[in-house]
Amino acid sequence: MELWFTEKQTKSFGITAKIKQTLHTEQTEFQKLDMIETEEFGNMLVLDGMVMTTQVDEFVYHEMVAHVPLFTHPNPENVLVVGGGDGGVIGEVLKHPSVKKATLVDIDGKVIEYSKKYLPEIAGKLEDPRVDVKVGDGFMHIAESENEYDVILVDSTEPVGPAVNLFTKGFYAGISKALKEDGVFVAQTDNPWFTPDLIRNVQRDVKEIFPITRLYLANIPTYPSGLWTFTIGSKKYDPLEVSEDRFHEIETKYYTKEIHKAAFVLPKFVADLTK
Amino acid sequence: MELWFTEKQTKSFGITAKIKQTLHTEQTEFQKLDMIETEEFGNMLVLDGMVMTTQVDEFVYHEMVAHVPLFTHPNPENVLVVGGGDGGVIGEVLKHPSVKKATLVDIDGKVIEYSKKYLPEIAGKLEDPRVDVKVGDGFMHIAESENEYDVILVDSTEPVGPAVNLFTKGFYAGISKALKEDGVFVAQTDNPWFTPDLIRNVQRDVKEIFPITRLYLANIPTYPSGLWTFTIGSKKYDPLEVSEDRFHEIETKYYTKEIHKAAFVLPKFVADLTK
Structure with missing residues (x-):
């Protein structure tokens, strides 16, 4: 099974990244927080579905x-x-x-x-x-x-x-x-x-x-x-x-x-x- | 039904675009040619699965x-x-x-x-x-x-x-x-x-x-x-x-x-x- 994370950056365009695993997922008091391990960009912090930062870039x-x-x-x-x-x-x-x-x-x-x-x-x-x-x-x-x-x-x-x-x-x-x-x-x-x-x-x-x-x-x-x-x-x-x-x-x-x-x-x- | 075109730009990363329709698809003598109409970037020329050009960018x-x-x-x-x-x-x-x-x-x-x-x-x-x-x-x-x-x-x-x-x-x-x-x-x-x-x-x-x-x-x-x-x-x-x-x-x-x-x-x- 392949897992891919997709961020819709607009209603009709986005990026998609293959992930090794979800490290953490949580609805905090303020936003949805996901930490995922991707193949291309290493660990990636995602808030409300939007990429915030990755280890690689x-x-x-x-x-x-x-x-x-x-x-x-x-x-x-x-x-x-x-x-x-x-x-x-x-x-x-x-x-x-x-x-x-x-x-x-x-x-x-x-x-x-x-x-x-x-x-x-x-x-x-x-x-x-x-x-x-x-x-x-x-x-x-x-x-x-x-x-x-x-x-x-x-x-x-x-x-x-x-x-x-x-x-x-x-x-x-x-x-x-x-x-x-x-x-x-x-x-x-x-x-x-x-x-x-x-x-x-x-x-x-x-x-x-x-x-x-x-x-x-x-x-x-x-x-x-x-x-x-x-x-x-x-x-x-x-x-x-x-x-x-x-x-x-x-x-x-x-x-x-x-x-x-x-x-x-x-x-x-x-x-x-x-x- | 929503149709999305995804280009894997690497083995584990890519872009994805919502499409209105496929305008033309053909295996030419040299490569796979797809012309698709996307919502975000207008008409898009795709060769062997790779975006070549779009009307917008x-x-x-x-x-x-x-x-x-x-x-x-x-x-x-x-x-x-x-x-x-x-x-x-x-x-x-x-x-x-x-x-x-x-x-x-x-x-x-x-x-x-x-x-x-x-x-x-x-x-x-x-x-x-x-x-x-x-x-x-x-x-x-x-x-x-x-x-x-x-x-x-x-x-x-x-x-x-x-x-x-x-x-x-x-x-x-x-x-x-x-x-x-x-x-x-x-x-x-x-x-x-x-x-x-x-x-x-x-x-x-x-x-x-x-x-x-x-x-x-x-x-x-x-x-x-x-x-x-x-x-x-x-x-x-x-x-x-x-x-x-x-x-x-x-x-x-x-x-x-x-x-x-x-x-x-x-x-x-x-x-x-x-x-």
């Missing part, structure tokens, strides 16, 4: 969400990650020696628990002494924070289920308040092929709050369309004007200082979404 | 295989396309006013016939008076050509079935002979996630023949991993040193002169395949 998303803003800010010391209970973003954040504290706020403690169990090389970084792990509502945490963070990274699920508040203008205003006066934030903002309106709306909302708003891209094979967007909002520093001496050596598999710049060069149909 | 592949070399060469007049019976590459080639003649050599006349029928906005360009359509063996056509073409574009299927000869060093040597002394060629060379060895081998072989060999990328959602590579071999002109005045206005949805450069900036794990 996790590095793309995690490196690109973290290193672009952390090299944009000249001295990131205090970093907040909203969502990201698998620990992958935190792991990349910690590669920056300037970082003194990294706070993770994920609403679902089960994501953290089962990531530690089945994605230990990713989630293991949550044990680092610089990391403060909070199980709670990222929207509320942001609302209660003021002038506190250098960089905020929003590693959310799609705007269905628990993450719906994280794609609102009110949330971006809260992020602005929670950031210091020269802070930078990044949110994952889905793909330009199937969700162009989402990107257009987020760009519009973030532009009203942050003087510097840009979109950048990375290729993630297990995500819808394979082309993923990240929206960056910055109060002071332009991600396209990072001086060469800011880039220091970090171990990566996707990100380079050249990719940092090239990721902002958008195919015409994607650039059109930012206008 | 065809522009990425066709623009990127054509415009990068055609802007690299300062005056492309005589262009050869090997494969590409759907006509998409030819359509992009014809956007360059310098082109006087574009020859298409596809081994399978049925691909041309059914592309004209079901992908008319793509294949219609084959009717242009500058186009010479030949049904025949691209490998043999190359072997019989000498000092003839400014640009050669290899729009082949994967190296199984009829295209197996098109991924050999002998073929690249033939291309070099068929090109004029300042000629440029591009071949599609699959994806870095599932076929890294193919890319590594092609890079090694092409480098032995062409003084300038480079790899560039584009995002194609219906192709394996969503990240596609193109290998460019050039006798004289460097695709990274195209002077600004070479770029003229053409109507595109993906390619821009900035994308021309950014496409050569490779994620670290991809760059490693070219070393």
Whole structure:
């Protein structure tokens, strides 16, 4: 018998992956959580039927969400990650020696628990002494924070289920308040092929709050369309004007200082979404 | 009843698309040809079970295989396309006013016939008076050509079935002979996630023949991993040193002169395949 997991990424298109076994399945307080062992991508975390991360391709998303803003800010010391209970973003954040504290706020403690169990090389970084792990509502945490963070990274699920508040203008205003006066934030903002309106709306909302708003891209094979967007909002520093001496050596598999710049060069149909 | 087409892009991973109907299915002399109408991507040409092109995302592949070399060469007049019976590459080639003649050599006349029928906005360009359509063996056509073409574009299927000869060093040597002394060629060379060895081998072989060999990328959602590579071999002109005045206005949805450069900036794990 062959078992295949299929994610319908749209109503009429998706990916399918052969699985060796289901490691864990549970309806948590917030979402359906599945951890499966696939042949092609190793262990895979699936929330509400959507692939969140896999052992094989996790590095793309995690490196690109973290290193672009952390090299944009000249001295990131205090970093907040909203969502990201698998620990992958935190792991990349910690590669920056300037970082003194990294706070993770994920609403679902089960994501953290089962990531530690089945994605230990990713989630293991949550044990680092610089990391403060909070199980709670990222929207509320942001609302209660003021002038506190250098960089905020929003590693959310799609705007269905628990993450719906994280794609609102009110949330971006809260992020602005929670950031210091020269802070930078990044949110994952889905793909330009199937969700162009989402990107257009987020760009519009973030532009009203942050003087510097840009979109950048990375290729993630297990995500819808394979082309993923990240929206960056910055109060002071332009991600396209990072001086060469800011880039220091970090171990990566996707990100380079050249990719940092090239990721902002958008195919015409994607650039059109930012206008 | 719902009908879904699934392409196993590897033994254990693939894409799946809901289809409205099968428009045509046939075992040709060379390969299995299916033309299906999908909900997400419009009409889709499938050869030996692999997606070749779709109405919705065809522009990425066709623009990127054509415009990068055609802007690299300062005056492309005589262009050869090997494969590409759907006509998409030819359509992009014809956007360059310098082109006087574009020859298409596809081994399978049925691909041309059914592309004209079901992908008319793509294949219609084959009717242009500058186009010479030949049904025949691209490998043999190359072997019989000498000092003839400014640009050669290899729009082949994967190296199984009829295209197996098109991924050999002998073929690249033939291309070099068929090109004029300042000629440029591009071949599609699959994806870095599932076929890294193919890319590594092609890079090694092409480098032995062409003084300038480079790899560039584009995002194609219906192709394996969503990240596609193109290998460019050039006798004289460097695709990274195209002077600004070479770029003229053409109507595109993906390619821009900035994308021309950014496409050569490779994620670290991809760059490693070219070393």
